[in-house]
Amino acid sequence: DAGVTQSPTHLIKTRGQHVTLRCSPISGHKSVSWYQQVLGQGPQFIFQYYEKEERGRGNFPDRFSARQFPNYSSELNVNALLLGDSALYLCASSTENTEAFFGQGTRLTVV
């Protein structure tokens, strides 16, 4: 069975640009969450979506947005990129009362 898949794996953008990251959850999982992990830190929660609705939002600016599609895949969008947005962006999927399974992440570098 396929695990959580994310694309792209690596990305380089310049300041001010926008970026779209994609995630496909494990088949049957309806919840998708996004995390930002800066080097040397633990993942920080950005968004959680369930059944196409936002169920949770972390302490991130409005430049960050996300959505979930009818097939439960998800996109994370970041506008007006800053150097500080450089990080590993992790997507996790889960179902009711189970652990979260993480994708390999997208390594975003903003120059």
Place this chain on the structure above:
Amino acid sequence: GQNIDQPTEMTATEGAIVQINCTYQTSGFNGLFWYQQHAGEAPTFLSYNVLDGLEEKGRFSSFLSRSKGYSYLLLKELQMKDSASYLCAGPSLNSNSGYALNFGKGTSLLVTP
């Protein structure tokens, strides 16, 4: 959310036992997760404790004390491949919608020969 606190770094010898501690705020407690993350890779699930006590899973065990807001991950018979970051996380459980995890900063474990 919960404040998760764990040591930044630990070093242990191959074949030894190491205990990685985690403390958290007890308000809004919904259990505690441990994840392992090798450099450049995704976190992988190790354990989930919601009741007090020790849960053993092979070389890895996890302990929880809800009254003390304390958990630890115990790694036995350490192997070089156990060198990784170990993340303690408390979930915010939305009814029927899965978990959003509040992670600590992670403990970087180095296993030496």
